Amino acid sequence: MVLGLDIGSCYTKGILFDGEIKSKVVVKTSFKPKLAIEAVNKLLTDYDRIAATGYGRELVINPDLVITEITATARGCMFINPSVRTIIDIGGQDSKVIKVLNGKVERFVMNDRCAAGTGNFIEKIAQSLELTLEEFGKQALKSNHPEQIDSLCVVMAETEILSLVSEGKKLEDIAAGVIDSLVRRIVGIGSQIGIEEPIIFCGGGALNPGLVKAMKRILGNLTIPANPQFIGALGAAVSLS
Amino acid sequence: MKSTWFEVARPQKIDLNDWSQHFRLVRDEQIKEFNYYHNPEWGIYLSPPATFMVYGARELKRLKFDNSLASLRMWGFVFNESERLFRAKQMGKRVIATMGDLGTVPVIIMAFPNCIPFYPECIWWTPFFKESTVLLDTATELGIPEAACFSKATLAAFHKKAYFPKPDLIFASTGASCDDYSCIMQLVNDLGYEMLWLEIPFRRHNDEQYPDRFEEYLISEYERVWNKMVELTVINDKTGLIPSIKKANRLRSLAERIKQLTYEAPITPLPALELMTIEFGNLYGYADLDEWLDIVEMINETVAKRVEKGIGVLKQNAIPIAWITPSADPLLLNLVEDCGLRIVGTEYVINQALVPIEENVEPFRALARSFMKASLIGSTQERIKRIIEGVKNERIKGVLVTNMLGCSHCAMETRLIEKMLSKVPVLSIDVPVPFGITEQLRTRIAAFAETLR
Incomplete structure (x- = not known):
């Protein structure tokens, strides 16, 4: 199970993914991205690996993957519709x-x-x-x-x-x-x-x-x-x- | 010229603190070797980059530098330019400002004994090294719009009379170089600085050659420069042009060799920041051409050794890109490399200073021909021709274009360049004001690297 974390400027979004979205949470970032990451971690615990994106991506401790939100957004959309242009x-x-x-x-x-x-x-x-x-x-x-x-x-x-x-x-x-x-x-x-x-x-x-x-x-x-x-x-x- | 630690140290990029540590390993005799104008009685310039924070360049703490002794020497020399120019005056040399011309007028000036050319516009980098934006703010107060190009710092420097001595002569070139800078030069003129205006040809269209009369016209302009210099120095010996051209060519070929070695090596032997500094040195040798030549020779040796050993400063899988228009903020060069990219081609708008000068024709004719061959005063298509070739043979995987805030040149050309480079990913970014690099800009560059990977 992978925890996908998107630490945005306004909201921090987390999903548990195992071929499909198993669960998801969203918390306010409110200029406190570290607290937002912790909050998501408390709500979504059942994962083996973490992939981080968003402006706060570098703040995630021991991530398995860090990518920019541009690549992440593109891959998310291509997962939904591979022919998206x-x-x-x-x-x-x-x-x-x-x-x-x-x-x-x-x-x-x-x-x-x-x-x-x-x-x-x-x-x-x-x-x-x-x-x-x-x-x-x-x-x-x-x-x-x-x-x-x-x-x-x-x-x-x-x-x-x-x-x-x-x-x-x-x-x-x-x-x-x-x-x-x-x-x-x-x-x-x-x-x-x-x-x-x-x-x-x-x-x-x-x-x-x-x-x-x-x-x-x-x-x-x-x-x-x-x-x-x-x-x-x-x-x-x-x-x- | 040997130092055990520097010989065995693994090439890498280091910060100010590291340089201050490593500097203790430089032998005293070595430090004494490096003086302004080859004169041991005057300043010794070898010092760790942190030294220059004392003079206000506190933003150097943001940067990472190459850890070779040759690069240390280069940074000490480059950052000392202001002091060197004041010392030159104290030594009885004449300091000549060459503005807007990009590489030709300095070759003429160097033919006169004890005359030092310098480029006031190179001060555009200063606000990015300093913690203060006083130069940009002062320029705005003096009438240049806030959103004008960073070269407006030149006007403030002339106004403040603190960054370089009052030039004995000023040559100002207008024409194909830069409209914005022409306005800045006129405002410098309005401050009461007298200058001799030169006109350089307009930008030619695609694959068009200048008519022959342009060569004659440029020669006549160089004669005007010469006559003004004769008036100042009371020396009229054109044989001095031959060694001056030879030195300029030596520098140009060395810089080209370093670039080629760096671009073609499997592992990048020299960071982009140092490479850009070398490329800009072609303009005027940072106001001491002989010493600069020695420095560039030393860097060439360092780079050649690194290439031979297969070692360098970046990872082997760094993605090769080309860079169009130089960044006023040197931090961008660091950032691009931190994101896993390497520079293997540039179009830094200083191409007049890269073209070899013929040595078997009359000197002014040779200078005119060299100037007119440069891509900068050609069409946009010509400017990026070499980059398109690099894309075709898969040497260049992406192109980064920097737009200088307020630069009309950039505003007009960037979209054209993007269209012409449709077969390769292009990222165009605005160079922000000093201290304006944001997380979003880092994200863009990182995303560009991910796209290429």
């Missing part, structure tokens, strides 16, 4: 677009220099609008006329949104506009390497129904795997298995 992963701290071919990572691009292309963007705006992430996603789902949000910077976007609120624009349209802005940014990054089908959308961002709807509207056919936030942990475990 493009992977879009929206996490809390970064977003990635990974092209895979013949079972290998071909190219990848990341947005990690600015919150505007990450899950953090939505979280910050949701906070400004005094909504939980879940409420924000539900609002966005209701919209048929997303507002246009042009600012590429989260701080500037907040100002833009404030203007829209003061103009009396609907909350649902603002929420959908925020999500569209994020998707456009990620698609823009992905176009550097080309987005080709079949596409898998994963990471914590894929849990947001508003984001999924916008992705499907802009990119067409894409697949959301079950437990999309565990793909990195799965890929690490698969790599060791």
